[in-house]
Amino acid sequence: MARSLFEDVPGQEDAVALLRSALVSPVHAYLFVGPEGCGIRTAAKDFAAALLCREGGCGECNDCERVRSGFHPDLTVLERAGASYAIEDVRSLTGIAQRRPLEATRTVIIIPEAELMGLSAPALLKTLEEPATTTVFLLLANEIPREMATIRSRCVEVPFKALSIRTIATWLTNNGVEEEIAESLAEGSAGDAERALLLANDEGFVQRLSLWRHVPDVLDGSGSTAAELAIEVQGSLSESIAPLVTVHEAEIAFLEEQAKAMGERGIPKRKELTDRHKREEKRYLTTELIAGLGVLSRRYRDRLIAAEREGGPGSPETIRNYMASIDAISRLSTSLRRNPRQLLAIERLFLELS
Numbered sequence: 002m003a004r005s006l007f008e009d010v011p012g013q014e015d016a017v018a019l020l021r022s023a024l025v026s027p028v029h030a031y032l033f034v035g036p037e038g039c040g041i042r043t044a045a046k047d048f049a050a051a052l053l054c055r056e057g058g059c060g061e062c063n064d065c066e067r068v069r070s071g072f073h074p075d076l077t078v079l080e081r082a083g084a085s086y087a088i089e090d091v092r093s094l095t096g097i098a099q100r101r102p103l104e105a106t107r108t109v110i111i112i113p114e115a116e117l118m119g120l121s122a123p124a125l126l127k128t129l130e131e132p133a134t135t136t137v138f139l140l141l142a143n144e145i146p147r148e149m150a151t152i153r154s155r156c157v158e159v160p161f162k163a164l165s166i167r168t169i170a171t172w173l174t175n176n177g178v179e180e181e182i183a184e185s186l187a188e189g190s191a192g193d194a195e196r197a198l199l200l201a202n203d204e205g206f207v208q209r210l211s212l213w214r215h216v217p218d219v220l221d222g223s224g225s226t227a228a229e230l231a232i233e234v235q236g237s238l239s240e241s242i243a244p245l246v247t248v249h250e251a252e253i254a255f256l257e258e259q260a261k262a263m264g265e266r267g268i269p270k271r272k273e274l275t276d277r278h279k280r281e282e283k284r285y286l287t288t289e290l291i292a293g294l295g296v297l298s299r300r301y302r303d304r305l306i307a308a309e310r311e312g313g314p315g316s317p318e319t320i321r322n323y324m325a326s327i328d329a330i331s332r333l334s335t336s337l338r339r340n341p342r343q344l345l346a347i348e349r350l351f352l353e354l355s
């Protein structure tokens with residue numbers, strides 16, 4: 002179904018307004034900055050579509066469709082294999098940046114996760130400084146490390162905000178999702194609109210949500226219950242990845258078809274593509290866990306609020322326990338992006354909550 006540009010970038014009115022006004026006379030480099038899940042990837046694809054579409058960004062034509070699926074001859078998305086960008090890959094952009102566009106009036110180069118430029122930063126800076134006047138760079142970053150200061154100074158910065166669960170719920174409701182389901186999807190999205198869309202097509206989602214919601218009722222102080230529950234949660238995590246795997250398979254099938262149509266032997270940069278898929282799947286799993294912990298934390302918060310209410314059921318000790326539980330959940334949640342040993346961490350948490 003055709004979606005108008007920036008329709009899937011909720012809650013970013015300021016950034017979208019800035020991008021729309023930039024379309025009148027685009028400069029040669031933009032730096033989109035915002036936290037994980039805030040929509041910079043979707044926004045960049047849509048902005049690129051507007052730059053390359055013959056209708057100025059209709060959201061419906063073949064140009065728009067090809068840009069959004071990442072396959073347009075005048076669009077290059079830099080891919081990486083490994084923890085940071087390889088210097089030769091960054092250097093290869095110079096030639097692309099200097100050539101004339103093939104179909105459109107511009108060339109667009111998207112560099113996701115620009116904060117991982119590492120030692121290739123000087124090479125990127127050089128590329129940024131000598132492009133053809135028709136080339137537009139879109140750098141995307143969750144944060145801006147110190148070594149990117151000079152690169153940053155060469156770009157127009159477009160700041161994106163973290164999305165609240167409320168914003169995502171409202172956006173889903175406006176898109177025809179029933180209110181109650183929208184609330185649950187938003188809660189499970191952990192502030193990531195793309196993820197909310199995937200969850201909307203995920204049959205196991207409601208069950209996983211209910212599993213997390215009932216953790217406080219199931220825990221009974223015994224170590225074996227905590228361990229069993231941790232295993233159950235881990236199992237549900239592994240299943241959660243299915244919708245993203247389907248999206249990745251569709252992407253590979255699409256690219257294979259395109260490559261065949263162009264007479265190429267296979268998808269170019271296949272290893273980079275597979276690596277990106279793996280990274281996205283890993284990140285998706287971590288976010289699934291963080292979202293689950295968010296659900297769990299809100300359960301304890303609700304109990305805490307009820308206990309603190311005047312004449313409520315909570316003794317000072319119960320209140321202290323709830324606060325300690327919320328604190329333990331929040332600590333695990335912040336450490337998760339760097340700590341992949343999940344099962345052990347979950348089991349330890351459940352023991353602590355028991």
Ligand SMILES: [Zn+2]
Binds near residue numbers: 055
């Ligand atoms: Zn179009």
